[in-house]
Amino acid sequence: MAAPHLKIEDLHVSVDGKPILQGVNLEIKGGEVHAIMGPNGTGKSTLASVLMGHPKYVVEKGRITLDGQDVLEMSVDERARAGLFLAMQYPAEIAGVTNADFLRSAINARRGEGNEISLIKFIRQLEEKMKLLDMDPAFAHRYVNEGFSGGEKKRNEILQMMMLEPRVAILDEIDSGLDIDALKIVAKGVNAMRAPERAFLIITHYQRLLNYITPDHVHVMMQGRIVKSGGPELAERLEAEGYDALKAELGIEDATVGQKA
Numbered sequence: 001m002a003a004p005h006l007k008i009e010d011l012h013v014s015v016d017g018k019p020i021l022q023g024v025n026l027e028i029k030g031g032e033v034h035a036i037m038g039p040n041g042t043g044k045s046t047l048a049s050v051l052m053g054h055p056k057y058v059v060e061k062g063r064i065t066l067d068g069q070d071v072l073e074m075s076v077d078e079r080a081r082a083g084l085f086l087a088m089q090y091p092a093e094i095a096g097v098t099n100a101d102f103l104r105s106a107i108n109a110r111r112g113e114g115n116e117i118s119l120i121k122f123i124r125q126l127e128e129k130m131k132l133l134d135m136d137p138a139f140a141h142r143y144v145n146e147g148f149s150g151g152e153k154k155r156n157e158i159l160q161m162m163m164l165e166p167r168v169a170i171l172d173e174i175d176s177g178l179d180i181d182a183l184k185i186v187a188k189g190v191n192a193m194r195a196p197e198r199a200f201l202i203i204t205h206y207q208r209l210l211n212y213i214t215p216d217h218v219h220v221m222m223q224g225r226i227v228k229s230g231g232p233e234l235a236e237r238l239e240a241e242g243y244d245a246l247k248a249e250l251g252i253e254d255a256t257v258g259q260k261a
């Protein structure tokens with residue numbers, strides 16, 4: 001599997017006619033872990049949704065390519081097959097479909113007809129990953145996310161990521177609502193998946209997740225664009241000083257976007 005190369009150029013996106021993203025530039029390569037941090041309402045989840053092809057978000061301008069291929073031309077399915085994966089901030093429940101069935105269908109959809117994973121291999125992998133994530137085996141046979149606690153949903157998103165082995169994993173606020181033990185387990189899952197042929201885009205409001213997953217690059221989003229980039233020390237600075245100090249430095253009064261009609 002070749003290392004991925006995701007490139008976002010001058011991306012402008014609107015929702016319901018409201019401009020949200022206003023010129024995002026970002027380049028992510030295999031082996032790298034990028035973190036996007038920022039206050040709430042600055043466009044982080046919008047970027048994740050646009051990468052996956054959520055129909056609500058309208059690209060007004062700019063380009064997204066994966067290995068030189070135009071991502072914006074691809075359907076959601078094609079994006080998944082190309083290796084893009086999104087762990088959502090608010091994972092959906094799927095009534096009537098068990099976790100195991102869902103995962104097997106998703107894996108086979110990605111592998112394509114004639115190349116389906118054997119049942120034995122699937123079960124072996126599922127058991128192994130669930131053990132690593134300290135998940136009760138019973139969760140394999142429960143309906144996807146139905147009745148799961150916030151923390152269980154997040155762990156389940158990481159299980160999906162581990163089973164699907166994406167080339168570019170986008171994790172949106174995977175740390176929200178997790179206690180410190182669950183956070184460590186989620187980080188263990190992510191770290192176990194770090195590889196030269198895989199890249200991560202980790203979206204988080206707080207620095208604490210980055211104590212357990214050391215990013216190569218840290219970006220701060222405000223007003224729908226990346227206003228500052230650096231290394232792990234940038235996250236530490238934000239932890240120490242908060243977002244207000246950076247806002248003052250950049251002369252930004254209101255970091256949010258799209259709030260006004």
Ligand SMILES: Nc1ncnc2c1ncn2[C@@H]1O[C@H](COP(=O)(O)OP(=O)(O)O)[C@@H](O)[C@H]1O
Pocket residue numbers: 015016020038039040041042043044045046047056257258259
């Ligand atoms: N589906 C949507 N419908 C309407 N407004 C949206 C939608 N998604 C995002 N927005 C708006 O875009 C802005 C940025 O939101 P979001 O990307 O979720 O920010 P963040 O993830 O940084 O908190 C907010 O003002 C939000 O209300």
Ligand SMILES: [Mg+2]
Pocket residue numbers: 044045046089173
């Ligand atoms: Mg968000």
